[in-house]
Amino acid sequence: MIHKKPLWYWALTRCRGLQALLLILIVLTIFFRVFPLEMQKRIVNDAIRFRKIDALYLYCALYLGAVVLAGIFKYAINVIQGYIGQRILYELRTGLYRHIVRLPIPFYRRTAPGMVISSVTGELASVGDFLGGAIAVPAVNVLTLLTFGVYMFTLNPLLAVLSVAIYPFEILLIPMLQKRFNRLNSERVTTTRKLSNVVGEAISGIQEIHANAGYALEARKVDRLAKTLLDLRHRMNLYRYGIKFTNNFFQSLGPFLLFLIGGYLSITGRFSLGALVAFLSAYEKLYDPWKELMEFYQGYQDARVAYRRIQEAFDVEPEFPLKPSDRAPVALQGAVTVQDLMFEVEDRVRLLDQVSLQVSPGERVALVGLSGSGKSTLAMVMAQLYRYTQGHVYVDQWELKDLTKIDVTPHLGFVSQYPFIFDGTLKENIVYGRQAALLNGNPLPGDETGEPPLEEILRTLEFVGLTEDVLRFGLNTVLDEAKEKALGERIVRLRQQFRDQWSDALQDAVEFFDAKTFLDYSSVAVNIIFGYPVDGGRPCEILPLRPRFRRFLKEVELEEPLVRLGLDVVNRTVPLLRDLRDDPFFFRQSPIALEEMDTFQEIYEHYGAAPLERLPPSVQEVLLGLALRVVPGKHKMVVVPRELKEAILKSRSLFQQYCLQRDPNAFVYYSDTAYLGARTLLENILFGRLKEEDSWAWARITEAVVDLLKRENLFHTVLEIGLDFPVGSKGDRLSGGQKQKVGIARAFLKHPRILIMDEATASLDMASQNRIQQFLDGEIRGKITVISVAHRLETIRDYDKIAVMKSGRIVEIGRYDELVEKKGLFYELVHGHG
Amino acid sequence: MSWSMDMDKRDHELSSAEPTFTCELDDNVEWLRKTDIFSTIPLERLRIYALMCNRRRFRQGDFLFRQGQPDDKGYLILSGKVQMVREYRDHSVIVQDLEPGAFFGGLALLADIRRLFGARAATDVEVLYIDRETFRKILRQFPELTEKILDVMIKRIVSMEEKILEKHLHECVLE
Ligand SMILES: Nc1ncnc2c1ncn2[C@@H]1O[C@H](COP(=O)(O)OP(=O)(O)O)[C@@H](O)[C@H]1O
């Protein structure tokens, strides 16, 4: 286990080849460091003294050569050392993470995510930095020290002894300071982890914070920790710089002694001047390695603290092994037998007590009971998510506790009430279980190449009722260029068919693009261009800034009316929405965004009633921008006068001429025969836009679009595109119901023998719930063992068994009618719910 | 639930066609003002309701909502006629005909209920509708409106109950 190894283990066992190379380089460097000193001595004593120019040149050249080589070697040493550190860090980090994700669920109940994150990132990084130099740095510096020491000793033993005599004091003093420093540093690690937790928590709970304006409250939590950190850091600095000070102080005592005694010896003629110069240089050279050693020592201490803290934090074993070591993985058939099961958490709190339950393969069993009665706990124990303490759970003939993850997970689907959705695409989320099995070396048949076949995914979408959602994601996609090339032409060909067949029926839901009419459901800017900029970006944002476009507006006499429209929009919108700034909801139908309210309120107050001539150019520009983004059909508080609409319409063809002359490649113009790269798939099929993003408008067009896509064999293609929908962090771009459907699809796609669902359909609307129920009742009935924590009792009428739970026990068990007849707890539940 | 029994059936000269200089919002305000529920609301607040409403057309014969189904909207007819239909096991009864200006289905704005009647477009119809989430968000912003709206709604319910009771009494006497 990675976290069990001592710190030195890593430095001593990893990258041995490189470490050896490093040592060779180090020895060479040291040689090249001492060599100049000898040259120095000879320059003074030999060349200068005896006026030998040739010797001077030679010594200087050698000196220079040695210095350059020493520099190059030092560079190589640094690079290698850095690489070794990062290599080991990589191994440590991935290994630690592999350990961390396998830790049991109860561990994460008491561990905050911030602490884990800060361990794997910052804390570990300091360990890596240290490990890179763990061998090289002490080796270089001790060797350098020794060499210089020996060299000094050969020059003058007395002086040499005197100048190193001060080091022992340091060696005694510094560790004492360091020990205090370490204690503070350990506290700092704790505090930093707490800080990560608080920040992480605030981000996950941002909705709650906004809802309560809990800003000051949250800031206070961080403030407290930040203050502790400030204090700790300050005290740590006192020690750290105390160590530095001690070091420097003793170091600068040296030359003092040397001058005094060396000078005396030199005057009395017992020591050559050249030797004194060399000696002083050598002494100076002692400083660097000594300093590096000190820093190494401090780095070592920091790393030791960090490493120990990480070891302590994750010194937990996974509850279940990953793979069987002595046999092949088993294939489960779907029988589950629970016998006298007991499940306790810390403090001997008994969550399950004497639970017994027998489920044959293919049976459907429901767990019911009031909330808190232990249904979820039992479901999780049966799904091998908790390790039980006493009693037995057998799947087929195997004790669940003794099976490995690879035995169980491929055959067991678990859907929790709030399935977790990972950042990524919808597809990645749905194939999660399959993908995991593949990486674990146990792929389902057909997956060896990497992914489940598309048809299978689509079938699963259909079962859980996600098809329509995925279709919608697909239709709302703006294709990237590669896909666009492959698909564009076929889509364009659909347009005409669509028009012929559906344009009348969909008139109230769709506004078709038409060069000859004003588009109420597109912005004013789009109405002028009747196209989009090639470089991307929204026309209403980039156009007002372009002088050429402004000139055009002036030429066609649109600028003034548009600025007037902008001012009118301000006058109508600001008074309406200024009191509603605390809820972004009200700004959905507003041309002015919530963030812009301040700007526009200012304009409203200063210039609301002013004549246009009095508006400063900057305000005019802002108002022009506002007018250009107005979508008359959507922004109800605005009215675009009929004359203005006509003028805009007239400018359309002029604009195209104007641009074709000056900048023919700036815009793509809507054309009935070309794919519009900047518009969505749907808009390309319709050659128009939906008037409302409301569900009824979608319902209206879905039938038409599906019909057409199926006929042209494009339906699956669009679904495939929809599967690439990025769901956002934690699936934020999906509704609660959609997330649940994804969770169910994820479990179904594994083709499990046992399906355990914990109120898995609770956030679904009736229609979706019924659909999934139908699937469970029909398609898979008898083939899969279903254990379902039920929240709606009418859905479990014909289940094979219903287990009624109360305070961690099963108190009644039987079929629906039997239990109702019994007039016990189940009867009460039915009538309480009724 | 239909508490559209005592709908005011004044003539509405306003049409839904967009005149040159009033915006859709102003137009919505005019419509809303003429209903009993919204008439008590001060104009500047009413403009917010008017902003957050949407329009929608139904073809003749389409159902706006069906009996027994959940639906979260209140409707105001702008043009055309709507029939409230109560379905029984083997037949259905037209409970009421509604005309432009009628506001119906409003109980759904207050609570998550199932419809007691269906509403069917008797002609091509255009309605203005608001959904529960929006309606509640506005009330949350301006809690002082709650009382006024509840007042009218409760009066409507009471008057309807009265009618039902009277009818029952009548039937009992006959038997
Ligand atoms: N890890 C845990 N530590 C302590 N108590 C827990 C833990 N998990 C659940 N509980 C408690 O166990 C009881 C049963 O929970 P649960 O199985 O979720 O009930 P149900 O699903 O029936 O609503 C609850 O009282 C809950 O507070």
Ligand SMILES: [Mg+2]
């Ligand atoms: Mg539960």
